[in-house]
Amino acid sequence: MPKQAAKQDTEPYYGQCQCGAVKFCITPPTSFCSHCHCYYCQQSHGAAFVTWVGSYEDKVDIQVSTNAKVQWYQSSEFSQRGFCSNCGSRMFFKSSMCLGELHVARALIAGDIDRQPEQHDFYDQNPKWSIAKDHLPAVMTTDEALARYKQIPNGK
Ligand SMILES: [Zn+2]
Numbered sequence: 001m002p003k004q005a006a007k008q009d010t011e012p013y014y015g016q017c018q019c020g021a022v023k024f025c026i027t028p029p030t031s032f033c034s035h036c037h038c039y040y041c042q043q044s045h046g047a048a049f050v051t052w053v054g055s056y057e058d059k060v061d062i063q064v065s066t067n068a069k070v071q072w073y074q075s076s077e078f079s080q081r082g083f084c085s086n087c088g089s090r091m092f093f094k095s096s097m098c099l100g101e102l103h104v105a106r107a108l109i110a111g112d113i114d115r116q117p118e119q120h121d122f123y124d125q126n127p128k129w130s131i132a133k134d135h136l137p138a139v140m141t142t143d144e145a146l147a148r149y150k151q152i153p154n155g156k
């Protein structure tokens with residue numbers, strides 16, 4: 001099935017936090033892009049869902065200015081969420097369940113990347129006051145979503 005690709009080149013993707021103290025550069029290709037509706041994302045970002053782009057720790061170059069750092073919060077037994085210590089922008093996700101991967105908040109990446117969002121994950125946890133109406137498939141259960149993460153080829 002053909003993928004709807006917005007950008008096919010090998011140019012890196014750039015992004016930053018709200019204050020600009022934390023900048024990053026992602027080397028394509030990315031591994032996925034999806035809307036995550038899980039409770040952890042809701043609480044962490046103060047939002048109905050978070051759109052994540054899958055990449056890898058060795059493909060994301062993070063540069064931090066002297067007045068800030070990437071602070072990691074242990075958001076669950078398995079996972080950590082990285083945010084700018086200066087402005088609080090929630091930027092990154094990593095987990096012992098997908099070692100080596102680094103997920104980046106899509107909204108912080110400037111411009112187009114090599115893919116559009118592909119689906120809604122953990123849609124069973126979606127808050128009732130936010131309804132996603134689009135053509136994308138909704139993966140309902142936690143087990144299904146975790147199984148999908150495990151299918152993602154491990155980089156390189
Ligand atoms: Zn910042």
Ligand SMILES: [Zn+2]
Nearest residue numbers: 036037038041
């Ligand atoms: Zn989530």
